[in-house]
Amino acid sequence: MRGFPCAVASPAALVFLCPVFLAGCPMVLGIDHTYAEADAGARTDAQRDAARRDGSPTADARHAADAKRGDSGSGCDIAGARYAPGAANPTNHCEICEPTSSTTSWASAADGMSCGNGQTCTGGKCGTECLIAGKVYASSAANPSDACESCQPGTSTTAWSNAADGTGCGSGEVCRTGTCSAGCDVAGAFYTPTAANPSNACVSCQPSVSTTMWSNVADGTSCGSVEVCSAGICGCPAASPTEISGVVMDPGENVPLMNAAVYVSTGTPIALTDEPANASAGAAPACDKCASLSSPGYLTGVATDVNGKFTLPVSPGTYTVVAQIGRWRRIAPNVTASACTNTVIPTNLIRMPASRSEGDIPKMAVVEGALESVECWLAKIGIDTSEFAPYVAGAPNRIQLYNSANAAGVGENYWNGVTDVVPPPAIQLWGSGALNTLNDYSALLMGCDGVATITAAAAAQTAMVNYANGGGRLFLDHLPGETWMALATTAAPTIPGTGWSGPTVATWNTAAATPPAGTVWEGTVLDTTPEQQAMYGWLAAWDNTPDGAGHIASSSPRAIATAVGTSSLELVSFPTQAVVDSFWLDTPTTASPGSYCGRVVFNDMHASATRSSTLTGGTTAATTFPASCSTSPLTSEELALEYEFFAMFACGIGVTTPLVP
Secondary structure, three states, X not given: OOOOOOOOOOHHHHHHHHHHHHHHOOEEOOEEHHHHHHHHOOOOHHHHHHHHHOOOOOHHHHHHHHHHHOOOOOOEEEOOEEEOOOOEEOOEEEEEOOOOOOOOOOEEOOOOOEEEOOEEEEOOEEEOEEEEOOEEXXXXXXXXXXXEEEEEOOOEEEEEEEOOOOOEEEOOEEEEOOEEEEOEEEOOEEEOOOOEEOOEEEEEEEOOOEEEEEEEOOOOOEOOOOOEEEXXXXXXXXXXXXXXXXXXXXXXXXXXXXXXEEEEEOOOOOOOOOOOOOHHHOOOOOOOOHHHHOOOOEEEEEEOOOOOEEEEEOOOEEEEEEEXXXXXXXXXXXXXXXXXXXXXXXXXXXXXXXXXXXXXXXXXXXXEOOOOOHHHHHHHOOOOHHHEEEOOXXXXXXXXXXXXXXXXXXXXXXXXXXXXXXXXXXXXXXXXXXXXXXXXXXXXXEOOOOOOOOOOOHHHHHHHHHHHHHOOEEEEEOHHHHHHHHHHHHOHHHOOOOOOOHXXXXXXXXXXXXXXXXXXXXXXXXXXXXXXXXXXXXXHHHOOOOOOOOEEEEEOOOOOEEEEOOOXXXXXXXXXXXXXXXXXXXXXXXXXXXXXXXXEEEEOOOOOHHHEOOOOOOOOHHHOEOOXXXXXXXXXXHHHHHHHHHHOOOOOOOOOOOOOO
């Protein structure tokens, strides 16, 4: 073919001949054979290399020739591959084949050209930028003339897009659908200035403070029927909180009671069951604890102050309020607390109960004394006389009477409405077998009997000590104290390991002379320890007798206790006579505060003998209990005894302020 004549009469003939032999012509009509190769179809690299070896022009020479003729259609040869004009670099879409710039290397694509995934080209590199009006902007860059528009390559790389709602666009202004407006964008919603939070009227849109968060409205702004705002919270004015209050008093509403636990119960309070009948055959009374007496629990609780007052902060609603001192309990159901109001429970609905129909009263045994009628004193503080009756097995009344029947005479008889009844003998409490009822009771109270003639055998002494150690309460005036404490402690070898021996309880003088009839000693209420100070403060507030704060006029006093031991706490002294007027002992003495179970209260003073018109066992309604009892106001002695009486029932024995359940 190379030897074929190359002269052709006309271009048309050339077109006809080129497919067959054009490659063999050195030059036809001024077109070299390498250009013809491009038009006829590119040869392989091997063919081109062969062409170079046999003297054919190189690729650069061909492209130079192309450029000389202004023909760019030949493309680019880059890294051994051929690319058409405008073809993108497979590894960088911001580089293209641009023969007019170079036929052997990539040229930068025009700035702003899309390179995929919301990205654009800038300087030959692919990035998240926009080319708008001939200028490149970084992603998120704001429109210089409109802060609510920005470069968002994911939306457009050539036009401005709306900025995100809530974007600040000026002082107190935010963007909303591309428009700058005064207001707040909070949690994806737009609010105009001063608009309140739909769920809290105490915060509002205040653009001058924040355009993206709620701001507190002015304190005192109304947010309900009576509520006002404070620090962004809707509630009651400081002077008008929502609360329940009242005063806990004794059953007769004579005086308020200090350190009563008052609380809002979380449910129906548990029943306070009595000790099982003849429990002494198997166990002493329960060691009551605050938690066991207040189940199921409480929402809020306080101890009453020296004025018997309590205040419970609550939310508006209806509640069950409980006032409690150990097994003394009064429940006020359905107390409705209104918002921002002090709801006062009437005293007669929250005082300690006068009868079991009103609430819980501990089951107590009272041994009548020939020279002191403790039962009359209990009636005077307000316990309904329907709760008193001589002991009968299984009887529900809360005060069950026994008679000392000593040589000086018996205590008062009981009038049952038809005839007088003599209570059973006290020995039935600490006897043996069926005659042992001591552990049936939460407390035992014994009035002065005139002489210490009750036989306290070692077994009986041990039974009494075990009763107190297990959780029983003993309230002993004068000679019963000598019988059960002075004699028991001096007979310590018969009561091993009890801690009731010798000076650990008290120092006794059982041979002390009895002051003449009508003697009045001045007792001094001590105020050193927290427990002493509590009693002192209460008596100072409520003993309105002429004796003055911290002083007790004690009629018919005695002097058998001369000093207290390490396990006892003296409450009232007769300083002039250097003897002890009153003390209590928390049991067992080997325990620690918070772990005590029982308490023994001893007094060398009496509940005044003049409280009763007869103490010799009358046989008519007028000379028997309860008609014979005095109704005169409580004396300072009786007030001191009342404080000790209620304090001994506290569930937190030995704790300064009885534990609030």
